[in-house]
Amino acid sequence: MTESSSEHAGTAVMEPGHGPMVRVSGLRRSFGSGPxxxxxxxxxxxxxxxxxxxxxxGRSGSGKTTLLNLVGGLDEPDGGSITVDGTELAGLGEKGLLELRRDRIGFIFQSFGLIPILSAAENVGVPLRLRKAEPRAREERVALMLALVGLADHAAQRPGELSGGQQQRVAIARALANRPALLIADEPTGQLDAETGLAVMELLRAVVRSEGVTALVATHDAQLLQLADRVLELRDGEIVEG
Structure with a gap:
């Protein structure tokens, strides 16, 4: 579509690097049918x-995970639109969504999601292997990410040999390995004690700044909410600015 035709159609065409990182409009999602x-x-x-x-x-069951899954291209809405880094998700198809998740979105989960038989370094390197990164470049990026999260001395240890806070730091390093434009985190401190959770959230804020990433983080911890630039609240299926 040309610029003139897009203007004539009354729709704005965003490109990567321009406009908001995430734009959600009229998003609807229901489960089940009838009453x-x-x-x-x-x-x-x-x-x-x-x-x-x-x-x-938002309260438990308020739809936070549903919203994150939709923005991350892990689920499809019943209506509305989602644009991530200039790309509208509707119509991408499974291959397009897979490439979007692989190349432009990083995910952090409450359960860490690390592979038990792999070392910390190997876990961080998984996304780079999927992109078939050159081995030397991959090793350098893994070392940089582990240093960034304060785990340079734990590269050879497996998840079972690390504390919960350390495992989540590995998960953050892995999520950032591919230099994503958007980081999505679902209750990243939910399995950690208050002190460790705060340290992880402060780390997350710091690496978002240093890596130039945009982040959408679901959390119920009031102390952690204070570290955000902005808070959105889900209430009765609708967004209320915090």
């Missing part, structure tokens, strides 16, 4: 500017 249907999201709309760490809060 028993659960309406998790009811016309949710918001933008996330580039370089911000935005926290998403």
């Amino acid at each position: 028993s249907a659960v309406h998790a999201l009811r016309g949710v709309s918001f933008d996330i500017p580039r370089g911000e760490l935005v926290a998403l809060k």
Whole structure:
């Protein structure tokens, strides 16, 4: 579509590096049908500017994970639109979504999601192997990421030999390995004690700044919410600015 035709159609065409990192408009998602249907999201709309760490809060079952899965291309909405780094997710197809998740989105989960038989360094290197990165470049990036999260001396240790906080640091390093434009974290401190959770959240904020990443982080911890640039609250399937 040419610039003139897009203007004529009344729609803005974003390209990577321009506009908000995330644009969500009129997003709807329900589970089930009929009277028993659960309406998790009811016309949710918001933008996330580039370089911000935005926290998403809401009661358990409020739809936070559903929203993160939709923004991350892990699920499809019933209606509305999602644009990530200039790319509208609708119509990408499974191959396009896979490439988007691999190349431009990093994920951090509450359960860490590390591979038990791999060392910390090998876990961090998984996304780079999937992209078929050159071995030397991969090793250098893995070493840099482990140093960034303070685990340079633990590269050879497996997840079972690390504390919960250390495992989540490895997960953060892995999520950043491919230089994603967007980082999505679902309750990243949910399995950690308060002190360790705060340290991990402060680390996450620091690496977001140093790597120039935009982050959307779901958390229920009021102390952690204070570290965000902005807070969005999910209430009754709708977004309320914090």
